Amino acid sequence: MAFQLSLYEQARVFDALQDTLSYDQLSPAERHQFVLNFTFGDEQDPLVWTARQADTDAGTALALYWHLSPAYWSQYASAEEASADVSFADYQLLKEIEANYLAGFYLNRNYSFDPSEFIAEGGAEEPADGNELMRRASPGARFARQDPEVVLFAESGLFEGLASGELPTAGLRFSVSALDD
Numbered sequence: 001m002a003f004q005l006s007l008y009e010q011a012r013v014f015d016a017l018q019d020t021l022s023y024d025q026l027s028p029a030e031r032h033q034f035v036l037n038f039t040f041g042d043e044q045d046p047l048v049w050t051a052r053q054a055d056t057d058a059g060t061a062l063a064l065y066w067h068l069s070p071a072y073w074s075q076y077a078s079a080e081e082a083s084a085d086v087s088f089a090d091y092q093l094l095k096e097i098e099a100n101y102l103a104g105f106y107l108n109r110n111y112s113f114d115p116s117e118f119i120a121e122g123g124a125e126e127p128a129d130g131n132e133l134m135r136r137a138s139p140g141a142r143f144a145r146q147d148p149e150v151v152l153f154a155e156s157g158l159f160e161g162l163a164s165g166e167l168p169t170a171g172l173r174f175s176v177s178a179l180d181d
Contacts, residue, residue, distance in 0.1 A: 003111060003141040005033055013037065014148035016046075024049060029143075032060040032111045036145040040067055044089055051097050059111035059138040061101050066115050068094040070134070071125035098134060111143035 005013065013033045015021035023046040026034055031050055038046065050056050051064060073091050076082035082091045100106060114137035119126050126135075 003029070003143040005029060005146060009033075010146060010148040017148065028055050028057050028060070028108055029111070032057055032063070032143055033146055033148065035060050035064050035067065037148060038067070044093065048093060051093060051100065054105060055108060056106055057108040057111045057138075057140070058101065058106040059109070059113040059140050059143065061097050061106045062115065062134070062138045063113040063118075065094060065097045065101065065134060066113070066118050066124050068097070069124055070094060071127040074127040098131065102131065102133060109139045110141065111138070112140040113138050113143075 009027070009030050010033070012021060012026060013030050016023045016026055016030070016034055017037055017039075023031075023034060031053075034046070035050060040047075047064060047068075051061065068090050073082060073094055076085070076091070079091070079095070082088055085091065115124075115135050116137070118124055
């Protein structure tokens, strides 16, 4: 069975992605979609915070782990060797998530993430080595990425009568506050 967020929850994820709602206000389900929609780059605070929350779902932690490119980091034999890399903070976070995941820190197991699907879709390369448990799908319901912008406009009724392929989503913005009007 697949899991999906409500329109209101999608709006909250969208607002967090746009920095108009603090990521620490998101529920575990919203956090899962936040991670799947996050643009990985320099901003690491939301990822670190998410990785350090015991109520973060194991599937969310696994998704975050794979978004941090374990194949790239497998080229380094040690943390000392990896420390010269400009993205060393990503390596440290990846190792923290792996340790937490393997230790059972993430108690919730509601949302499945399957690394093999992520790899097949071109989201990551498979590392040559690494822990087998990090390669297995996490338990829980399938909870695929939902694009909050597209979902919000499709479900809002603003474009009733248009086929889904005709929805003019490019450049449009929508937020929780718009739902209150």
